[in-house]
Amino acid sequence: MRIGVLGCADIARRRMLPAFAASDAVEVTAVASRDLAKAQETAAPYGCAAVAGYEAVLERSDVDAVYVPLPVALHAEWVERALLAGKHVLAEKPLTADLATTVRLVELAAEKGLVLRENFMFPFHGQHAEALSSLDGELIGLTAAFTVPPVPSGDIRHQRDLGGGALLDLGVYPLRTAQLFLGNDLEVVGARLRVDEKLGVDVAGAVLLAREDGVTAQLTFGMEHSYRSCYELVGSAGAISVDRAFAPPAGLAPPARLVDRDGVRQVALGQDDQYRNAVELFAAAVRTPQVRHGDAADTIALASLVEGVRRAAALERIPLP
Structure with a gap:
């Protein structure tokens, strides 16, 4: 599969381009940026073409698929352009900033017979199946958290017009974790978003989800915290807490704490390369x-679920002093 990259974001340079290069199934043929010098710098280690402007990649005959690591607010435009150009698309998460646009693009991909994938990588790590199989008893609930220290003032996560905010950048990870273990039949029972009124974006939040059978998920996220990347699966006869849940390096055996009938012990889950x-x-x-x-x-x-969180939190905003 010949792939072109639309943008030189950190996730592209640090994670995805090395993963593309490491796979025998993929050849990177072009990297695009609005700044040609940046495209050249990013493309150089991979021996591929450097292109000025994203549209030029869509016009190339040596590109079967494109990877879109642009800010969320730009996803819809460039995902749609790529699909209309006949290219398969791997787009960074979340796919778009709203439900209606997401549905429209998913339907367009199906109509064109093209792959459109939202680039969550952590579900493809083997640790999650291993954690679930280690759980003592039936799964009756989970908690999950993804928080990071304060980001610089000019960071795109602080820019509302680019789709910034903690929910779209971080909160989607705990939400996707709940889907991974509990399925898609989940309801947003309650939510709070902490909003920085000066920036106009949410900087933290908490969500309660529930399934019809009463199983619940309690989720937290934010970008004004210490670093946390973890979840706990609660079983009817035990529990397992997993750290380094969302971005473990390929060589790391993720640490976990297992509680079962035999007591409490630290375990190391298997290494894997989710990227x-x-x-x-x-x-x-x-x-x-x-x-x-x-x-x-x-x-x-x-x-x-993202739309449900926004709706549930709309009447419960907590402005900063």
């Missing part, structure tokens, strides 16, 4: 028409 796994599964979907739209339901369900 390479995600890339190779995307390439496999491109090669295999029968599985091209298998994750569309997850993408739409996540967008619905």
Whole structure:
């Protein structure tokens, strides 16, 4: 699969381009930026073309698929342009900033017979299946948190017009975790968003989800905290707490704390490379028409949860002093 990259964001340079290069299933043929010098610098280690402007990548005959690591507010435009140009698309999460646009693009991809994948990588790490299989008893609930220290004032996560805010940048990880373990039949029971009125973006939040059978998920996220990347699965006879849940390096055995009938002990889950796994599964979907739209339901369900969080939190905003 020949792929072009639309933008030189940190996630592209630090995670995805190395993962593309490490996979025998993928060849990077072009990297684009509005700044040609930046594109040249980013493309150089991979021996691919450097292109000025994103549209030029969509016009190339040596590009089968594109990767879109642009700010959330730009996803819809460039995902749609790529699909209309006949390119498969791997877009950073969340796919778009609203449910209606997400549904429209998913339907467009299906109409065109193209792969459109939202680039969550952590579900492709083997630690999650291992954690669930280690749980003593039936899964009856979970908690999850993704928080980071304060980001610089000029960071795009502080820019409302680019789709900034903690919910879209960080909160989608705990929400996707709830989907991963509890399925898509989840309701937003309650939510709070802490809003910085000067910036106009949410900087922290908490969410309570529930399934019809009473199983719940309690989620927290924010960008004014210490670093946390973790979840706990609660079983009817035990629990397992997983650290380094969302971005573990390929060589790390993620640490976990297991509580079961035998007591409490620290365990190390298996090593895996979620970045390479995600890339190779995307390439496999491109090669295999029968599985091209298998994750569309997850993408739409996540967008619905995000909309539910916003709706539930609208009357409970907590402005900063």
